[in-house]
Amino acid sequence: DIQMTQSPSSLSASVGDRVTITCRASQGISNYLAWYQQKPGKVPKLLIYAASTLQSGVPSRFSGSGSGTDFTLTISSLQPEDVATYYCQKYNSAPFTFGPGTKVDIK
Amino acid sequence: EVQLLESGGGLVQPGGSLRLSCAASGFTFSSYAMSWVRQAPGKGLEWVSAISGSGGSTYYADSVKGRFTISRDNSKNTLYLQMNSLRAEDTAVYYCAKSPLLGYCSSTSCSIWFDYWGQGTLVTVSS
Numbered sequence: 001d002i003q004m005t006q007s008p009s010s011l012s013a014s015v016g017d018r019v020t021i022t023c024r025a026s027q028g029i030s031n032y033l034a035w036y037q038q039k040p041g042k043v044p045k046l047l048i049y050a051a052s053t054l055q056s057g058v059p060s061r062f063s064g065s066g067s068g069t070d071f072t073l074t075i076s077s078l079q080p081e082d083v084a085t086y087y088c089q090k091y092n093s094a095p096f097t098f099g100p101g102t103k104v105d106i107k
Numbered sequence: 108e109v110q111l112l113e114s115g116g117g118l119v120q121p122g123g124s125l126r127l128s129c130a131a132s133g134f135t136f137s138s139y140a141m142s143w144v145r146q147a148p149g150k151g152l153e154w155v156s157a158i159s160g161s162g163g164s165t166y167y168a169d170s171v172k173g174r175f176t177i178s179r180d181n182s183k184n185t186l187y188l189q190m191n192s193l194r195a196e197d198t199a200v201y202y203c204a205k206s207p208l209l210g211y212c213s214s215t216s217c218s219i220w221f222d223y224w225g226q227g228t229l230v231t232v233s234s
Contacts (some may be wrong), residue, residue, distance in 0.1 A: 043226060044224055046203070049222075085151075089152075095166075
């Protein structure tokens with residue numbers, strides 16, 4: 001099965017900073033990648049699918065890129081409400097594995 | 108408005124069984140693949156099982172294959188997860204998740220992500 005890794009596992013940044021999270025697949029998955037945000041104590045929320053397509057209603061400061069094995073989620077200007085854990089998920093085929101998550105907080 | 112409401116969680120002994128339900132509303136239930144995703148306390152997300160809109164195709168994570176069965180009743184707009192031979196490592200919040208129309212599950216392949224999630228139901232396996 002394809003394994004998903006994320007880096008860093010956690011980060012602390014200032015409000016207004018540009019934040020980049022990396023997700024890597026152990027084999028190529030084309031652009032079959034989604035990103036989710038899970039705020040503390042809350043349900044996961046879809047941010048991006050097809051590696052770079054923003055889900056309706058998601059702020060434009062979030063963006064995704066990549067194809068094959070390497071993907072990134074970028075928050076162009078970190079806001080206090082972005083404190084959360086972010087997960088990538090591959091969906092080219094079952095099993096639909098999630099990455100281990102990246103915890104983002106405010107410095 | 109899409110709503111997914113899970114029920115059926117609780118405390119069960121190792122080796123026991125439990126059936127989870129997810130009542131769906133706000134969309135044409137039979138048109139969408141559905142899944143169960145779980146999250147152990149303080150841990151990350153783990154996809155458990157998926158089912159096609161018709162119910163004719165099902166997929167499982169290796170960790171639950173042979174023990175869990177996903178099913179749906181489209182006349183009742185309800186998704187189920189029958190969990191048998193439960194283990195301590197099955198302890199988690201179980202989320203019901205809907206896939207978008209662009210996602211699909213057929214008898215030969217499945218490609219889905221999750222655009223709506225329920226609030227989750229906690230399953231605790233302990234003696």
